[in-house]
Amino acid sequence: MNITLIGLGAIGSVYGNLLRQVNDVNLRVLVDKERKSRYEAEGVYVNGESIPFVFITPDEVTVPADLIIVSVKYNHLPQAIRDIHNQVGENTMIMSLLNGITSEEEIAFTYGDEKVIYAISNGIDATRENNSVFCSNHGKISFGMKYNKAISQQLLAVKECFESAGIPNEIPVDMEQVLWYKFMINVGINQTSAITQATYGIFQQVSYAKEIAKEAMMEVVQLAQAQNIQLKEGDIDVFFDRIISGLSEEGKPSMLQDIEAGRLTEVPMFSQKVIDLGRKLHVKTPVNELLFRIIKTLESSRDKKK
Incomplete structure (x- = not known):
């Protein structure tokens, strides 16, 4: 699975670190040129360990992502929606881990309802200080379409990927x-x-x-x-x-x-x-x-x- 992560804050760093360790996952972190230079020079740390993330910039053309995970701050969401453009292909699904109840609608406005996975992370206690993140509880990601009486193969593939990464997760009926x-x-x-x-x-x-x-x-x-x-x-x-x-x-x-x-x-x-x-x-x-x-x-x- 090709996964593009945008937003390397507390939550993004923790889940990105877990996902990059899965054998059949190709994880890339989408950042602007300034952040790419800074992260590569200074490093990104999770619980004291330097994490070798692979960074790409919005203007790079790569194989489209199977899954895009958006975990930026809300005030950065409009830019993030623009930045992921080159990562979106015909079968790409976009998952928002932002807090609140509006980010999915904003992403869908540009890329379509059919591409958006509703998601939220509960119980994670990650704390960020500069380029270092500390976390003792990974919490749980709840995700799916708005209502999930039937579960698609794409959602099941995401669930299998999360489980391989050790990320607790669920697909609730009423997301x-x-x-x-x-x-x-x-x-x-x-x-x-x-x-x-x-x-x-x-x-x-x-x-x-x-x-x-x-x-x-x-x-x-x-x-x-x-x-x-x-x-x-x-x-x-x-x-x-x-x-x-x-x-x-x-x-x-x-x-x-x-x-x-x-x-x-x-x-x-x-x-x-x-x-x-x-x-x-x-x-x-x-x-x-x-x-x-x-x-x-x-x-x-x-x-x-x-």
Whole structure:
């Protein structure tokens, strides 16, 4: 299988490293020329090990990818959609591992619904510092079409590839519900961590942080229910009771990592999306409106310091 990965952040580095070790996988990492030079000079590290990724640039013409994995930050998605053009062939499938609930639609707008695999990674605790990524839990990739009563041979081939790489995975019947479940988690955990500097350990031990996250997540549940998406209040408790306890105490959600590194956050795909949907569906979203203002203030304060 020819796999092209675009986005060598925390998640991309971890899964890319696992996939490149599969015998019948040809993995290439798509980067711009500046990053290619930098990565080749400085190296990319996962858990202290230098990883010999093969890098290509968007203008290189290669054999089309069987699978393209998109794991960039949301604000880089429009460029990524342009950059993968030479990698897309007649039988190419494109999998987005971005957070949120809109990236698949944006990719499909350019390349067609039939090429898009809906996907999300749950439970991974990867943390990135410059060119180094640390991870103790690979989590699980849920993927498929929006609904999966029947599973295509292409999806089964991806599943077999992931299993050969040691990547826990599943093809759920209702992928839309899974996407919204992860969206709910990110709206609560990522944004609360950004404003409180909370690691996963804080969410495991401090009730105040947990309550902020739960209130933000409840607004997502209300939005989902207004659209007949199968999400319920009990799903919030399941996350805190069963999932977050298994993450590294020192692990940091991606939005906190962005704040600390001075990068733009993914607030447009979290609270901004919640606010927009709330207005459209006549659902009140006061917690996310407050989180949005605080996070944008943090971003603005960073800009003034530069």
